[in-house]
Amino acid sequence: MARSKEFEINVVLDKAMDLFWRQGYEKTSIQGLVQGMGIHRRSFYDTFVDKHQLFMDVLNRYTLTLNSNITNRIHRSNSAKEAIQQLFEMIVSCEENQPKGCLTVNSAVELSLLDPEVAV
Template identity: 60%
Template sequence: MARSKEFEVNEVLDKAIHLFWAQGYEKTSMQDLVEFMGIHRRSIYDTFGDKHALFMKALERYETKQTSKMRFLIEKQKPIKELIRELFEATVRNEGEPLGCFLVNSGVELGVLDPEVASLVDESYSRTEELLTNLVLKGQQSGEFKNDLDPVVISHYLMNAWLGLRTLVKTTTDQQKLKNIIDMTLTALD
């Protein structure tokens, strides 16, 4: 007779996200995962597979959660520039999570070495650039942004700035510096 799971899969997956995010893939051992997730090693293997499979499931869950947060934010009825500012500012707020971005950290750590990670990160970046392109188009249609801006090019610029912020928050505590970067970045939309 099979034993029933004594844990909720998404709860322990969220713990794995936190640990991988804080320590990175290479530095996180299976023993670290066992202790932090609070489940047996055999349960990890039976439920998620090996460490890499668990990491990929954690990265996919994180990406899905981040996409949901972004979609929720942009559905607000606000000026487009304000929405983009909120997306950027959410990056610099550290609300009980490790610094930076799990997806960016993973891409930097493993993107060249692991095609599966590189593909997931690239797909996520492409979706975000598409979202930013659509925001710029909406801003142009509403008259908030100049029509001579190329929405695709400006979305690449905004994405690059956003990725830079997601990295910089790991090395600076200077909130004014981060605010200045956001302010300067958004002037490209004027």
């Protein structure tokens, strides 16, 4: 009988996202991910298969979250000018504890020549 997952998938993806964003793909170890995500190694492999698949899931979650944030800011704006201002503020400002830069850009710089799946 299969055990049910003892964690919320989006919560652990967000934790993995933070690790990859701060350290990059190459410097983030499986052990660091398991510890940072707060899951067992077996759960890691059962859920994500390997580090690369987890990374692709993280990039997908990041893109969906970013697109949702952009859409929300645009819809809350009263004019095109305000929407553009909202987008610039979102890009330029970041919370003090948030990693710097854009995860997508950071990943492209680190991996696009080595990993065709990331390059897309």
